[in-house]
Amino acid sequence: MSSASGRSHVGSGIVSRWSLRILGLGFLALLLVAPLVIIFFETFKDGISPPLDAITSPNGLHALKLSLLMVVIAVPLNTVFGIACALLLVRHKWKANALIDSVINLPFALSPVVIGLALYLLYSTNGGWFGPTLAEAGLEVLFSVPGMVLASIFVSLPFVVRETVPVLQEIGTEQEQAASTLGANGWQTFWRITLPSIRWGVAYGVVLTTARVLGEFGAVTIVSGSISGKTETLPLFVSKEFERFSEPGAYGASLVLALLALTTLLAMNLLKRKEDA
Amino acid sequence: MGISVEGANKSFGDFQALDDVSIEVPDGSLTALLGPSGSGKSTLLRAIAGLETLDGGRVLIDGEDVSKKPTQKREVGFVFQHYAAFKHMTVYENVGFGLKIRKWDKAKISDRVHELLRLVQLDGLAGRYPSQLSGGQRQRMALARALAVEPQVLLLDEPFGALDAKVRKDLRTWLRHLHDEMHVTTIFVTHDQEEAMDVAGQLVVMNEGRVEQSGTADDLYEHPANEFVMSFVGEVNRLGDHFVRPHDMEVVLDPDDRTQEGLVQRIVTLGFEVRVELVLSDGTEVWAQLTRAELQRLELREGQIAYLRPIQAKSFNGSSSSDSQGASTPPGSQDDGEAEVSAAV
Numbered sequence A: 001m002s003s004a005s006g007r008s009h010v011g012s013g014i015v016s017r018w019s020l021r022i023l024g025l026g027f028l029a030l031l032l033v034a035p036l037v038i039i040f041f042e043t044f045k046d047g048i049s050p051p052l053d054a055i056t057s058p059n060g061l062h063a064l065k066l067s068l069l070m071v072v073i074a075v076p077l078n079t080v081f082g083i084a085c086a087l088l089l090v091r092h093k094w095k096a097n098a099l100i101d102s103v104i105n106l107p108f109a110l111s112p113v114v115i116g117l118a119l120y121l122l123y124s125t126n127g128g129w130f131g132p133t134l135a136e137a138g139l140e141v142l143f144s145v146p147g148m149v150l151a152s153i154f155v156s157l158p159f160v161v162r163e164t165v166p167v168l169q170e171i172g173t174e175q176e177q178a179a180s181t182l183g184a185n186g187w188q189t190f191w192r193i194t195l196p197s198i199r200w201g202v203a204y205g206v207v208l209t210t211a212r213v214l215g216e217f218g219a220v221t222i223v224s225g226s227i228s229g230k231t232e233t234l235p236l237f238v239s240k241e242f243e244r245f246s247e248p249g250a251y252g253a254s255l256v257l258a259l260l261a262l263t264t265l266l267a268m269n270l271l272k273r274k275e276d277a
Numbered sequence B: 001m002g003i004s005v006e007g008a009n010k011s012f013g014d015f016q017a018l019d020d021v022s023i024e025v026p027d028g029s030l031t032a033l034l035g036p037s038g039s040g041k042s043t044l045l046r047a048i049a050g051l052e053t054l055d056g057g058r059v060l061i062d063g064e065d066v067s068k069k070p071t072q073k074r075e076v077g078f079v080f081q082h083y084a085a086f087k088h089m090t091v092y093e094n095v096g097f098g099l100k101i102r103k104w105d106k107a108k109i110s111d112r113v114h115e116l117l118r119l120v121q122l123d124g125l126a127g128r129y130p131s132q133l134s135g136g137q138r139q140r141m142a143l144a145r146a147l148a149v150e151p152q153v154l155l156l157d158e159p160f161g162a163l164d165a166k167v168r169k170d171l172r173t174w175l176r177h178l179h180d181e182m183h184v185t186t187i188f189v190t191h192d193q194e195e196a197m198d199v200a201g202q203l204v205v206m207n208e209g210r211v212e213q214s215g216t217a218d219d220l221y222e223h224p225a226n227e228f229v230m231s232f233v234g235e236v237n238r239l240g241d242h243f244v245r246p247h248d249m250e251v252v253l254d255p256d257d258r259t260q261e262g263l264v265q266r267i268v269t270l271g272f273e274v275r276v277e278l279v280l281s282d283g284t285e286v287w288a289q290l291t292r293a294e295l296q297r298l299e300l301r302e303g304q305i306a307y308l309r310p311i312q313a314k315s316f317n318g319s320s321s322s323d324s325q326g327a328s329t330p331p332g333s334q335d336d337g338e339a340e341v342s343a344a345v
Helices: A003-007 A011-043 A049-055 A058-091 A097-104 A112-123 A131-136 A145-156 A158-171 A174-181 A186-215 A218-224 A234-243 A247-276 B041-049 B091-101 B106-119 B135-148 B165-182 B193-199 B217-222 B227-232 B292-298 B331-344
Strands: B003-012 B015-025 B030-034 B056-061 B076-079 B153-157 B185-190 B202-207 B210-215 B237-239 B242-244 B249-252 B260-270 B273-280 B285-291 B305-310
Touching: A011 A247, A049 A058, A049 A247, A058 A097, A058 A145, A058 A158, A058 A186, A058 A234, A058 A247, A097 A158, A112 A131, A112 A145, A112 A218, A145 A186, A145 A218, A158 A186, A174 A186, A174 B076, A174 B135, A186 A234, A186 A247, A218 A234, A234 A247, B003 B041, B015 B041, B015 B056, B015 B202, B015 B210, B030 B041, B030 B193, B041 B056, B041 B076, B041 B153, B041 B185, B076 B135, B091 B106, B091 B135, B106 B135, B135 B153, B135 B165, B165 B193, B185 B193, B193 B217, B202 B217, B202 B227, B210 B217, B210 B227, B227 B242, B237 B285, B249 B285, B249 B292, B260 B292, B273 B292, B273 B305, B285 B292
Parallel strands: B030 B185, B030 B202, B076 B153, B153 B185
Antiparallel strands: B003 B015, B003 B056, B202 B210, B237 B242, B249 B305, B260 B273, B260 B305, B273 B285
């Protein structure tokens, strides 16, 4: 806000505006920034080598790789699914849409632990619905990567749909219709018109999905069994290090997680700024 | 390429948008679909483009039944009311879109796009994005985009509806010139009778999903098929069963057996034209269109009594008697027309 508009307000306006700013910034500082800053200081309390050693230990590196693997598999799948689902919800009105719409919100509403438990019951080789059959086919879901991927997909499923639906509604169908009158078939229209028009909604959904997959703890803990060096993602590594009082490892890995999340956000902002310029 | 629509039907739920509509659009003509909102005119246009699927009936372009063809294969140029500009593409990319889809090579696309940008006077704005253009410029871009692929027919859906009055007038003059140059069969939808008469050679008047009448502007104005057409293509007063255009109302100060008494309520001067509003003894409100000179000669004032004499009137009692009441009275034989009218009014 400019000083000119500030002068045109009466005194009480300035007071309320400043108190709002202080409230907003104070809230952010106390609840979001302070914990992150503390992690940063605690991590490097005894210099750079203790946390670096912990993260570059075989278990630490494996956790990092596994976390990134979850992102690489779950995010593209949820992106494709999310766009298709948003198109279905917005462009093809039918009776089941209301049902689909509420089912998609389930992962938001359910506690991740419950999701993990549900997957456990479904894929358990000991009496689960699918587990024994899959085990016979040689596919182990629980306590291995497939189960963790399933859990990651489940918990992060709604983001791309939720971010894409409003954008799709906003752009309407006229541009797509115009493309078809100009000779574009459905596929060409999707790639050249629809997708570029919704790209920021999708990108935002992808960022949120990535952040969620990276940070997922509850569901993954249950289906993975949290086996060090085998089925341990970064958040599980943090938790285990913390439990055995290995603070440099816990803080260092936390910092890596935080940095990954920040990088994702930053990447999107940079892309967007480049686009706007 | 001529266009015909035969027995088109379309409903949206309970709403019958098109009710057995048939039209003929001659090759190379500029035709207006005129009607109030909800009359089905846009639905008909969209059905021709394949953007709506008909429940029944056929669309023929150049004699070929295209009813089953998807939009992208019909080779129609379509211009939307709200431009439907591709927001993420520059003006150049917008206009070149159809050519790129057709896999033209870059040099040829460039030539064609610049040629069209010159035609629509957007030369020099090729690198802009639609958000950086005015409404009129966006619509010209949309027109260039539609014309780039050399469509068989050009369809415009209320193309000037979202523009302000001045730009609208300029663009419609410009559209007429463009049509004179390109001779592509053109249909445009409008709810503005003045715009339709100004631009189009042929008009199709629609109401409640049906075609009320088609013909030239003069045909419709002089020989309207029914009350709806008469009141839609121009101003009209109702006197009992009769309809009189305001400029066919004579205002006199001396009564005779053909006049009706009225109280002058309001006199509005709109430049050259003067609008005199009167209330008849039975409470009917009517108005007469006079010139300034006539007003000065009569020395009319608000609140005085004056007498109205319809020069020509129409009644639409029965289906075939539409022209019986002196509708086509030539100016020289006014007396016959008046006699019939005064007897009836």
